[in-house]
Amino acid sequence: MGEVERKKIIIDTDPGVDDAMAIFIALRSPEVEVIGLTTIYGNVYTTLATRNALHLLEVAERTDIPVAEGSHVTLMKATKLRIAEFVHGTDGLGNQYFPPPTGKAIDQSAAAFLVDKSNQYPGKITVVALGPLTNIAMAIELDPTFPEKIGQIVILGGAFFVNGNVNPAAEANIFGDPDAADVVFTSGADILTVGINVTHQVLFTDADLDKLAQCRGKIAQYLCKILGVYFSYHHDAYSIKGVFLHDPTTFLAAVNPSLLTYTEGVVRVQKCGITRGLTMFDDAKKRYGEISEWYDKPKVKVAVTVDAPEVMKMVMDRLLE
Numbered sequence: 001m002g003e004v005e006r007k008k009i010i011i012d013t014d015p016g017v018d019d020a021m022a023i024f025i026a027l028r029s030p031e032v033e034v035i036g037l038t039t040i041y042g043n044v045y046t047t048l049a050t051r052n053a054l055h056l057l058e059v060a061e062r063t064d065i066p067v068a069e070g071s072h073v074t075l076m077k078a079t080k081l082r083i084a085e086f087v088h089g090t091d092g093l094g095n096q097y098f099p100p101p102t103g104k105a106i107d108q109s110a111a112a113f114l115v116d117k118s119n120q121y122p123g124k125i126t127v128v129a130l131g132p133l134t135n136i137a138m139a140i141e142l143d144p145t146f147p148e149k150i151g152q153i154v155i156l157g158g159a160f161f162v163n164g165n166v167n168p169a170a171e172a173n174i175f176g177d178p179d180a181a182d183v184v185f186t187s188g189a190d191i192l193t194v195g196i197n198v199t200h201q202v203l204f205t206d207a208d209l210d211k212l213a214q215c216r217g218k219i220a221q222y223l224c225k226i227l228g229v230y231f232s233y234h235h236d237a238y239s240i241k242g243v244f245l246h247d248p249t250t251f252l253a254a255v256n257p258s259l260l261t262y263t264e265g266v267v268r269v270q271k272c273g274i275t276r277g278l279t280m281f282d283d284a285k286k287r288y289g290e291i292s293e294w295y296d297k298p299k300v301k302v303a304v305t306v307d308a309p310e311v312m313k314m315v316m317d318r319l320l321e
């Protein structure tokens with residue numbers, strides 16, 4: 001029987017506890033084929049992100065999937081980065097200090113890999129971007145036709161109509177490289193962005209963790225080990241007994257966009273000052289009298305609501321397998 005074509009996915013990632021979850025869910029999603037991981041700083045520095053990406057593929061026994069290392073600096077070449085090790089542990093994976101992976105990244109940068117794959121499968125690739133958008137912006141710099149050739153870019157990023165998680169203005173991934181984010185949002189690519197206004201609705205609770213602990217599967221057991229630090233952080237920072245599933249929600253939105261509703265409009269990113277990293281959406285309800293920085297820019301899709309129970313069901317089904 002003719003097999004339904006699986007969506008080809010590249011995950012741009014900074015693993016990261018919730019990145020690890022998203023990667024494992026992706027590898028257990030029959031609807032998609034993960035054709036590569038590209039790495040970026042954010043939750044950890046890029047070198048560690050690469051090491052963790054290789055390690056996670058070894059845990060999942062999927063070393064056939066290539067890892068391309070991404071940028072160590074922002075689009076503007078800044079080396080002073082904001083790294084969220086206080087969220088994920090100093091090793092990025094819940095302070096477990098796993099032995100180093102045996103595999104190596106391929107001999108191609110993340111940006112070059114992204115461009116290559118977009119040429120190989122024009123219009124067919126979905127990039128799921130789970131960290132700061134430096135690699136994607138660099139792919140656009142490398143090849144200005146990248147936005148036309150890439151199928152879709154599904155982004156975990158932004159705080160739309162709500163406060164950020166770095167400060168009241170900014171969400172962590174956009175704050176990590178606002179210049180890159182603004183390039184990507186205004187590139188004309190088919191973009192769906194899932195902000196923390198949506199991912200904060202998807203809570204993985206203590207009870208879910210218990211279910212995972214009772215499952216004898218290798219991945220379930222592995223995740224239980226690394227989730228401790230992420231749980232403690234959420235308890236301290238938000239006074240909640242559970243963790244937000246930012247990355248898994250974004251990945252599942254790429255698999256099944258009907259899990260979300262979205263609105264469309266131009267998004268610009270504040271690049272300086274106290275609101276650096278702010279994502280400002282023009283809802284186009286007003287025809288402004290003056291030409292603004294939003295005028296005539298391409299629109300993107302901004303997630304507004306999510307079917308959280310269905311996302312949680314998909315997460316649990318895939319992790320408890």
Ligand SMILES: O=c1[nH]cnc2c1ncn2[C@@H]1O[C@H](CO)[C@@H](O)[C@H]1O
Pocket residue numbers: 016018019043084087130165166171172173196237246247
């Ligand atoms: O308070 C925080 N500061 C920095 N990063 C965070 C925080 N909370 C979550 N994340 C990480 O940033 C992405 C979502 O913004 C997620 O990858 C999450 O793990």
